[in-house]
Amino acid sequence: MGHTxxxxxSVGGLSATEHRLDNGLRVVLSEDHLTPVxxxxxxxxxxxxxxxxxxxxxxxxxEHLMFQGSEQVEGNxxxxxxxxxxxxxxxxxxxxxxxxxETMPAHQVELALWLEADxxxxxxSALDEKSLENQRDVVKNERRQRYDNVPYGTAFxxxxxxxxxxxxxxxHVPIGSMADLDAASLEDAHEFFRTYYAPxxxxxxxxxxxxxxxxxxxxxxxxxxxxxxxxxxxxxDGSLPDVIGEELREVIEEDVPARALMAAYRxxxxxxxxxxxxxxxxxxxxxGDSSRLHNRLVRRDRTAVTAGFGLLRLAxxxxxxxxxxxxxxxxxxxxxxxxxxxxxxxxAAEGPTPEEMERAQAQLEREWLDRxxxxxxxxxxxxxxxxxxxxxxxxxxxxxxxxxxxxxEVRAVAAARLRPDNRAVLVYEPTEPTEDADAEATEGTDIIxxxxxxx
Amino acid sequence: MQLHPRPxxxxxxxxxxxxxxxxxxxxxxxxxxxxxxxxRLIAVEVNLTAPLAAxxxxxxxxxxxxxxxxxxxxDKHSAEEFAAELExxxxxxxxxxxxxxxxxxxxVPASRLGKALDLLADALRAPAFAESEIERLVRNRLDxxxxxxxxxxxxxxxxxxxxxxxxxxxxxxxxxxTAETVARIDATSxxxxxxxxxxxxxxxxxxxxxFTGIDLDAELGRTxxxxxxxxxxxxxxxxxxxxxxxRVIIVDRPGSVQTQLLIGRTGPDRHDPVHPxxxxxxxxxxxxxxxxxxxxxxxxxxxxYGIRAFSQVLLSRADGTGLSLLGIRGSVATxxxxxxxxxxxxxxxxxxxxxxxxxxxxxxxxxxxxVAPLSFETASxxxxxxxxxxxxxxxxxxxxxxxxxxxETGAVEATAAVxxxxxxxxxxxxxxxxxxxxxxxxxxxxIGEVTVLGG
Numbered sequence: 001m002g003h004t005x006x007x008x009x010s011v012g013g014l015s016a017t018e019h020r021l022d023n024g025l026r027v028v029l030s031e032d033h034l035t036p037v038x039x040x041x042x043x044x045x046x047x048x049x050x051x052x053x054x055x056x057x058x059x060x061x062x063e064h065l066m067f068q069g070s071e072q073v074e075g076n077x078x079x080x081x082x083x084x085x086x087x088x089x090x091x092x093x094x095x096x097x098x099x100x101x102e103t104m105p106a107h108q109v110e111l112a113l114w115l116e117a118d119x120x121x122x123x124x125s126a127l128d129e130k131s132l133e134n135q136r137d138v139v140k141n142e143r144r145q146r147y148d149n150v151p152y153g154t155a156f157x158x159x160x161x162x163x164x165x166x167x168x169x170x171x172h173v174p175i176g177s178m179a180d181l182d183a184a185s186l187e188d189a190h191e192f193f194r195t196y197y198a199p200x201x202x203x204x205x206x207x208x209x210x211x212x213x214x215x216x217x218x219x220x221x222x223x224x225x226x227x228x229x230x231x232x233x234x235x236x237d238g239s240l241p242d243v244i245g246e247e248l249r250e251v252i253e254e255d256v257p258a259r260a261l262m263a264a265y266r267x268x269x270x271x272x273x274x275x276x277x278x279x280x281x282x283x284x285x286x287x288g289d290s291s292r293l294h295n296r297l298v299r300r301d302r303t304a305v306t307a308g309f310g311l312l313r314l315a316x317x318x319x320x321x322x323x324x325x326x327x328x329x330x331x332x333x334x335x336x337x338x339x340x341x342x343x344x345x346x347x348a349a350e351g352p353t354p355e356e357m358e359r360a361q362a363q364l365e366r367e368w369l370d371r372x373x374x375x376x377x378x379x380x381x382x383x384x385x386x387x388x389x390x391x392x393x394x395x396x397x398x399x400x401x402x403x404x405x406x407x408x409e410v411r412a413v414a415a416a417r418l419r420p421d422n423r424a425v426l427v428y429e430p431t432e433p434t435e436d437a438d439a440e441a442t443e444g445t446d447i448i449x450x451x452x453x454x455x
Numbered sequence: 456m457q458l459h460p461r462p463x464x465x466x467x468x469x470x471x472x473x474x475x476x477x478x479x480x481x482x483x484x485x486x487x488x489x490x491x492x493x494x495r496l497i498a499v500e501v502n503l504t505a506p507l508a509a510x511x512x513x514x515x516x517x518x519x520x521x522x523x524x525x526x527x528x529x530d531k532h533s534a535e536e537f538a539a540e541l542e543x544x545x546x547x548x549x550x551x552x553x554x555x556x557x558x559x560x561x562x563v564p565a566s567r568l569g570k571a572l573d574l575l576a577d578a579l580r581a582p583a584f585a586e587s588e589i590e591r592l593v594r595n596r597l598d599x600x601x602x603x604x605x606x607x608x609x610x611x612x613x614x615x616x617x618x619x620x621x622x623x624x625x626x627x628x629x630x631x632x633t634a635e636t637v638a639r640i641d642a643t644s645x646x647x648x649x650x651x652x653x654x655x656x657x658x659x660x661x662x663x664x665x666f667t668g669i670d671l672d673a674e675l676g677r678t679x680x681x682x683x684x685x686x687x688x689x690x691x692x693x694x695x696x697x698x699x700x701x702r703v704i705i706v707d708r709p710g711s712v713q714t715q716l717l718i719g720r721t722g723p724d725r726h727d728p729v730h731p732x733x734x735x736x737x738x739x740x741x742x743x744x745x746x747x748x749x750x751x752x753x754x755x756x757x758x759x760y761g762i763r764a765f766s767q768v769l770l771s772r773a774d775g776t777g778l779s780l781l782g783i784r785g786s787v788a789t790x791x792x793x794x795x796x797x798x799x800x801x802x803x804x805x806x807x808x809x810x811x812x813x814x815x816x817x818x819x820x821x822x823x824x825x826v827a828p829l830s831f832e833t834a835s836x837x838x839x840x841x842x843x844x845x846x847x848x849x850x851x852x853x854x855x856x857x858x859x860x861x862x863e864t865g866a867v868e869a870t871a872a873v874x875x876x877x878x879x880x881x882x883x884x885x886x887x888x889x890x891x892x893x894x895x896x897x898x899x900x901x902i903g904e905v906t907v908l909g910g
Contacts (some may be wrong), residue, residue, distance in 0.1 A: 001670065014510060034492060035470070035828055036468035036828055049838070079743065079744050079745045080745050083745070083818070083826075084821050084822060086821055086822055086824065086827075086831055087826070103829050105470075105828060105829070108464045108825075110462040114459065114461055122458075124612075133757070134754060134755070137788075138753055138759070138760060140788075141713070141760040144712045151605045155678055214493070221459060225457040236785055245813050256605070289538040290535065290542050295535055298595070305598035305602075326598075328598045329594065355539065355543070357645075359543045362542060363545060366496070366546075366563075369495060374832045375830065
């Protein structure tokens with residue numbers, strides 16, 4: 001077990017209790033009275049993997065419609081009421097789930113519960129053609145802003161489509177295609193709600209400065225009479241061979257500022273020990289300024305301006321390891337690719353050094369502390385482990401599991417998975433001589449409001 | 456389901472922005488600290504008065520290269536070793552140069568604070584500035600510039616600053632230098648800038664987090680307290696003026712599917728008593744989905760994923776000679792650029808004619824005041840705000856008293872402030888988009904002379 005910055009037995013004193021209403025709604029509560037705030041987080045077990053051909057993007061478009069009012073909430077009332085109470089809110093959609101969350105001053109938690117219950121129980125009574133037409137346009141602009149009008153903006157979409165074959169539930173990204181967004185009808189939205197939005201297909205977490213008994217009574221009062229149903233259709237089978245079996249490759253000639261090498265690897269599923277080992281492997285290889293790829297390509301060879309690995313954890317299909325290298329000056333993609341492959345092969349043979357293991361574990365531990373430092377982050381993690389792995393308590397021991405991974409396991413997963421025959425490669429060649437596009441797996445309702453405009 | 460009336464909320468728990476404790480180290484460093492129980496990630500912010508206006512003409516960007524070089528080796532560690540040491544302790548250390556000066560941000564688990572402070576002190580006291588590392592950072596920076604030019608939001612900001620401010624003012628040019636000036640930077644110029652500006656008497660250190668079991672005075676004395684240097688001369692600031700004659704600059708991007716828009720002018724910094732009213736008014740105009748701009752442009756017309764109005768302090772002086780950028784930004788679909796701008800101007804004119812309603816004002820004030828405890832859950836959020844106050848030469852209790860002032864501000868004052876911030880005929884509009892498609896409709900709007908620049 002690696003060195004840790006915090007005592008692992010207590011996980012910082014966090015604990016959570018679990019409850020279930022008669023209608024199947026799972027409830028997770030966690031008390032923390034340090035700051036007078038509380039987070040309400042609701043995960044529905046539905047994501048873009050549940051979409052059918054011809055209707056990509058529907059789960060996310062639907063998420064937007066959840067903010068257009070319900071029986072007792074008019075129009076944009078959800079935003080107005082939460083913000084008017086001093087709270088913040090949003091919703092996001094990924095491959096595997098849709099989440100809705102409010103962080104409230106502690107004395108306003110009941111309002112957030114009432115609002116979530118109103119739309120879970122009565123959305124369809126308010127949903128109309130006008131809202132759909134409007135939010136369809138908003139989502140198409142979201143797609144333009146985040147994918148189509150950004151250099152390298154469609155790389156994530158292209159690589160996702162290569163790693164998951166045609167027809168696979170993860171073949172398309174949550175934003176969906178313009179044509180499918182245009183095709184979505186009010187009847188599709190109604191059917192989507194009736195199929196997937198039910199108390200027995202959701203987990204509710206309330207975290208922070210709360211009185212658990214009172215919160216539970218409110219949850220029972222507002223959510224208890226929403227009927228459950230068994231209409232849900234499971235997603236199509238997401239299983240795939242561990243290794244693709246060949247390198248899939250595409251060269252894109254586009255008006256981008258520099259050459260780039262991007263690749264996606266199939267990695268072990270989230271929730272497994274091998275998945276944590278893969279996270280450590282990617283961190284050692286490409287997770288920061290002391291990683292092997294950064295040292296090799298940016299510091300020594302000086303062929304790249306940025307070089308790194310990211311991990312998109314997935315539970316219902318292989319996770320995706322994400323390589324992103326932007327070239328420096330006149331450097332060419334083949335010389336970078338040779339260097340990357342040398343580093344991967346060396347790592348697969350030798351594994352991480354003890355110092356590299358210590359650093360990677362310390363980095364991942366800090367990232368966890370960051371995520372758990374806010375009530376909203378904690379509520380989201382409790383929901384994640386409850387929805388994807390059936391046990392919210394696993395959120396509180398996630399750091400410990402990362403610390404228990406051995407160097408040999410890290411080496412082994414790299415040897416098995418980080419191979420040329422297990423990747424899709426995208427090479428960008430600028431069409432004219434002349435912002436990094438990060439892998440985004442979620443689409444939201446509200447824009448992330450960064451302050452200001454810097455040149 | 457059984458419907459219930461909307462709950463009214465309980466009694467708020469009193470909350471106040473933390474008042475920092477101020478002290479000093481014998482070498483002239485000012486220290487601000489705030490103990491935040493439960494925050495096991497400690498945040499350290501160091502402010503150094505080293506303004507961009509002090510960069511030698513022709514070497515603009517030298518402050519940025521110096522900031523980055525602080526992370527690239529010291530008298531004890533090579534660049535690679537330094538990065539490895541930081542990651543070993545799960546720490547992050549970032550430095551960046553902006554108009555008022557240099558900001559260095561450290562975040563680390565509490566149990567490793569001492570180790571991280573060692574590294575921070577070494578970076579400030581004895582940076583290596585090795586020739587080959589500086590060469591690499593310069594090249595790296597040159598590689599970044601084309602990526603920034605390709606990013607529509609960054610490109611818009613560059614065009615706005617270049618148009619708004621006189622050519623002789625440093626602020627009219629990119630913070631991180633241009634390709635021409637960056638290419639001239641070497642280890643000698645970096646060291647010269649460091650020698651001239653980076654010294655303990657110019658530094659303020661802010662430390663926030665859970666200090667339980669930590670002797671902070673001893674840790675600071677042992678590390679940053681060991682740094683010696685001459686006392687610094689106060690920097691002679693020159694006030695900057697801006698030309699806000701109404702006009703339009705189109706940066707041509709043939710084929711863009713969206714138009715990036717950035718509309719701006721300048722106003723006073725936060726020392727001006729108008730600030731709380733302006734904050735409130737700007738929020739009502741464009742702070743969220745339910746503000747005036749998005750209510751029309753997003754939720755009624757579907758032209759955009761979101762338009763935001765903001766005020767951002769650029770330079771701030773105790774004598775009131777500073778300035779803020781007042782802006783409106785977002786992106787709209789190319790084909791509706793003309794109608795979207797027409798609507799935007801209608802929103803501004805209606806606001807000037809009719810003013811804000813009491814309901815709008817109340818809801819904005821409730822949000823801006825109520826959201827405070829949520830915004831400052833983490834140590835890094837508190838540390839960042841305390842460091843901003845120091846940088847802006849504001850009193851330590853500025854944020855703490857801001858909430859009372861927001862709560863006292865009425866609709867009439869908020870209206871006056873926002874209308875004065877965004878007069879419909881005194882706005883510089885930058886559009887990054889397809890000139891062939893958008894220039895004609897924009898000319899017809901009568902919002903000022905239209906100039907088209909190459910991409």
